[in-house]
Amino acid sequence: MxxxxxxxxxxxxxxxxxxxxxxxxxxxxxxxxxxxxxxxxxxxxxxxxxxxxxxxxxxxxxxxxxxxxxxxxxxxxxxxxxxxxxxxxxxxxxxxxxxxxxxxxxxxxxxxxxxxxxxxxxxxxxxxxxxxxxxxxxxxxxxxxxxxxxxxxxxxxxMCAGITTYSPLRQFGCKRGDHVAVVGLGGLGHMVVKFAVSMGADVTVLSTSRDKEKDAARLGAKRFVATREPGAFESREGTFDLIVDTVSAPHDLNQQLMLLRNFGT
The missing domain is CATH 3.90.180.10 (Medium-chain alcohol dehydrogenases, catalytic domain)
Known part of the structure; x- marks a missing residue:
């Protein structure tokens, strides 16, 4: 029926x-x-x-x-x-x-x-x-x-954006004290920040400009990196246990890989 x-x-x-x-x-x-x-x-x-x-x-x-x-x-x-x-x-x-x-x-x-x-x-x-x-x-x-x-x-x-961003944090064992980088601070990125902070992680936001720096701090991120500034990536090599990339536009993922610690994800 x-x-x-x-x-x-x-x-x-x-x-x-x-x-x-x-x-x-x-x-x-x-x-x-x-x-x-x-x-x-x-x-x-x-x-x-x-x-x-x-x-x-x-x-x-x-x-x-x-x-x-x-x-x-x-x-x-x-x-x-x-x-x-x-x-x-x-x-x-x-x-x-x-x-x-x-x-x-x-x-x-x-x-x-x-x-x-x-x-x-x-x-x-x-x-x-x-x-x-x-x-x-x-x-x-x-x-x-x-x-x-x-x-x-x-x-x-x-029910979608939340599940999408929570899942990788849980899947890869985000925990207190982990250094987590969140790439992008849009609809998905801001949720990653909130989830990771609630799990006790030390969160850094990576964005192309500083327009959202205050928003990142308000959400609990401890650091903010403007990726178009000189030396933005080089100075942070081997820093992060986990990087969650929420940017859909084409960009160079190789720059992010060098930011990971050994066995980082």
Whole structure:
């Protein structure tokens, strides 16, 4: 069975988002139904709507930084309760049986992950729709509890930008006393700084100019390097245990490699 829900989506490449009605499945045994309260915008949403990658299936409803409240759940759903505040990121399903899924790395599902929007469900005929909608239905295994006291509007970007920046810090064991360099202080970079500082790391921000130096200090970075200044790299060779590069524009990674300590990442 399905249910109709209001949404905003695009019917063609580069078309403006407009009201439309989409279908959501009724909650299955392990599903939760979420009333969507907030949804962030990621540049991949823009790429998909514009069909920049040539893979978009229209109509498309974007949005994968989702925070909402559980309004119903399936008979076997036990992780959450009705009225819980929860989040959904960019993945809503996987095969659950391959070695990657069993290890908790569903993003690398060997049979193909199901993304939150513009992706085929595991049953293959059905396309997913994202968070620019009134509600959604998701298997509870792909839902996160939002802690009490955390502003739900501010929590929404954590479902993608937050996960993207927290993951490498955890994966490579960022810990108290580590010297961490963050390259770029934009939407992703500022989150890396906050996460690394909260883990006890000694953080240095690398940016092309000093325009964001005060912002870096406010976020907890101890040092700031303007990379276009003479000697910016040479004076810091062998300094860092971990470098997290958040800059999407082309730039010379070799300059960063010499900043790493032995066995740095």
């Amino acid at each position: 399905t249910q109709k829900t209001p949404a905003y989506g695009a019917r063609a490449a580069k078309a403006p988002l407009a009201p439309m009605t989409i279908e959501r499945r009724d909650p299955g045994p392990r599903d939760v139904e979420i009333e969507i309260l907030y949804c962030g915008i990621c540049h991949s949403d823009v790429h998909k709507v514009n069909d920049d990658w040539g893979t978009t299936h229209f109509p498309v409803v974007p949005g994968h930084e989702i925070v909402g409240r559980i309004v119903s759940r399936g008979a076997n759903a036990s992780r959450f309760h009705e009225d819980d505040l929860v989040g959904v990121g960019c993945v809503v399903d996987s095969c659950r049986a391959c070695s990657e899924c069993r290890a908790g790395r569903e993003m690398f599902c060997e049979k193909g992950v199901t993304f939150t929007f513009d992706s085929l469900e595991q049953d293959k005929p059905t396309w997913t729709f994202g968070g620019y909608s009134q509600n959604m239905v998701v298997d509870e295994r792909y839902v996160l509890l939002i802690p009490k006291g955390l502003d739900p509007a501010r929590a929404a970007p954590l």
